[in-house]
Amino acid sequence: MTVQELRNQFPALADSVYGKPLVYLDNAATTQRPRSVFDLWDTLSAHANANIHRAVHCRAVEATEQYEMTRDAVRDFLHAAAREEIVFTSGTTQSINLVAFCFGEAFVKEGDEIIVSVSEHHSNIVPWQMLCERKKAVLKVLDIDEMGVLEVDSLRKLISQRTKIVAISQISNVLGLVNPVKEIVRICHENDVPVLVDGAQGCVHAPVDVQDLDCDFYVFSGHKLFAATGTGVLYGKKKWLEAMPPYMGGGEMIDRVRFCGTTYAPVPGKFEAGTQNFNAIPTLRPAMTLLREVQNDVELMQYQAAVMETVLSALQSDSRIRLFGVPRRTEKKIPLFSFCVEGAHHEDLALILDKMGVAVRSGQMCAEPLMDRFGVTGMLRASFAPYNTLEEAEYFLRSLHKAMDMLL
Amino acid sequence: MSLEEKKQDVIEEFSMYDEWLDKYEYLIELGKNLDSYDENARTEEHLIKGCQSRVWLDWRLEDGRLYFTADSDAIITKGIISLLIGVYSGRTPREIADDDFSFIDRIGLKENLSPTRANGLVSMIRTIRQIAETHV
Numbered sequence: 222m223t224v225q226e227l228r229n230q231f232p233a234l235a236d237s238v239y240g241k242p243l244v245y246l247d248n249a250a251t252t253q254r255p256r257s258v259f260d261l262w263d264t265l266s267a268h269a270n271a272n273i274h275r276a277v278h279c280r281a282v283e284a285t286e287q288y289e290m291t292r293d294a295v296r297d298f299l300h301a302a303a304r305e306e307i308v309f310t311s312g313t314t315q316s317i318n319l320v321a322f323c324f325g326e327a328f329v330k331e332g333d334e335i336i337v338s339v340s341e342h343h344s345n346i347v348p349w350q351m352l353c354e355r356k357k358a359v360l361k362v363l364d365i366d367e368m369g370v371l372e373v374d375s376l377r378k379l380i381s382q383r384t385k386i387v388a389i390s391q392i393s394n395v396l397g398l399v400n401p402v403k404e405i406v407r408i409c410h411e412n413d414v415p416v417l418v419d420g421a422q423g424c425v426h427a428p429v430d431v432q433d434l435d436c437d438f439y440v441f442s443g444h445k446l447f448a449a450t451g452t453g454v455l456y457g458k459k460k461w462l463e464a465m466p467p468y469m470g471g472g473e474m475i476d477r478v479r480f481c482g483t484t485y486a487p488v489p490g491k492f493e494a495g496t497q498n499f500n501a502i503p504t505l506r507p508a509m510t511l512l513r514e515v516q517n518d519v520e521l522m523q524y525q526a527a528v529m530e531t532v533l534s535a536l537q538s539d540s541r542i543r544l545f546g547v548p549r550r551t552e553k554k555i556p557l558f559s560f561c562v563e564g565a566h567h568e569d570l571a572l573i574l575d576k577m578g579v580a581v582r583s584g585q586m587c588a589e590p591l592m593d594r595f596g597v598t599g600m601l602r603a604s605f606a607p608y609n610t611l612e613e614a615e616y617f618l619r620s621l622h623k624a625m626d627m628l629l
Numbered sequence: 630m631s632l633e634e635k636k637q638d639v640i641e642e643f644s645m646y647d648e649w650l651d652k653y654e655y656l657i658e659l660g661k662n663l664d665s666y667d668e669n670a671r672t673e674e675h676l677i678k679g680c681q682s683r684v685w686l687d688w689r690l691e692d693g694r695l696y697f698t699a700d701s702d703a704i705i706t707k708g709i710i711s712l713l714i715g716v717y718s719g720r721t722p723r724e725i726a727d728d729d730f731s732f733i734d735r736i737g738l739k740e741n742l743s744p745t746r747a748n749g750l751v752s753m754i755r756t757i758r759q760i761a762e763t764h765v
Binding site for chain 1 (some may be wrong): 649651653654657681682683702703704705706
């Protein structure tokens, strides 16, 4: 597939803003959607709108099939051992909150410890802080070095007898460096500590095999991989999911309800209380299908590597630009670039780029501790998807230089 | 110059620029020329909440009129706040409190800035208005 053939599947990529072609480089926040995704969404909204799992009538059965087929597809996508290990949520944030609450209820006591890294998204920090407050537990932080590389060697020292769980991103949404998750899991498991992997950025950029990683939990969002918003996944090893109490009470998650005591449905239903986002969840299927196709396409992957090299070398060769998350020889970087320009505010740069048609992110990127770690108030982030072209990359660089000329 | 005349002035000035990049150039220029800000007032309590960039606002009441000074770490924001205090500095609290600030809409600032920035603009206006209202 050529990049143009891929782009043709995404109507938004042909849009103009302020009379200029849209160059969409905020993919780490939300990716645009292919026609296959909103066609299915549309069809299901119109013709399969009935509450799943409950009724015996035809429409409800169709909606249920669509939803449950998606569970199988996610199992394949993550290479999980069983479909029961896949729980649908509204997104990565809800998935992490679910684990922080339910795992915390079952296993975390006063004085216990939880480890996160300094480069985590707020969604992988705050739920754990809330758990620590609730249980009087302690949150410990794994640091990174000046280049943004995770100091995995320090992990052994951080882990103690009281460590109950380690929560770490596969790829930071600011740094774009691939963390050695498999090694982290190995170190943690040597100490009998389970690991939650925040895959919000990770599963977008390379195939994931949760059995190979051996992680205990893996979470991601649909809207970052072409699917509808409000679609998220929690993968959890069965032994953990079964040992955890429910998250929310309500319909669907129950076995028997009596005022003298209620019993709960088996996993994953136990964690899917209330009416699910049943017309949107199935959009994960065409989204994952396309993503897999892209990831397996040598031509497209080589093209993306060229985009990556073009932007990386341009940003690195400008002495006014400070890039965060710089790969050394062994680290793999995805085409996600967060940086500061000496003497120019990230917000000014983003505003000017916006008027040139370039959509980038500015600010703290939901990672305030990481901003503090680097001593900056915010950054500018350009994050590329496989549908972004070399021409767009070059236009972005030219626009950036023009914005810098205006401001410096 | 009366408040109405001053506002009309700004609207005309702004309408000279068709392109948004030119408007930004103009705001950048305004920002660069803004009077220096009292370092002692660069404190948390002078910080306006709700902006992506940091904005500090200070004021003094002299002969029944309010005078504002301000600063920001982002230059376009600084230009916008410069525009605002250029219009409202030296007015009586009653004049400011009674104003509807609609000239901001007429120069197209609000809808043409990103929501976070628009929120910042709203916060700036709210703060100026609050200061005025407490002195009416």
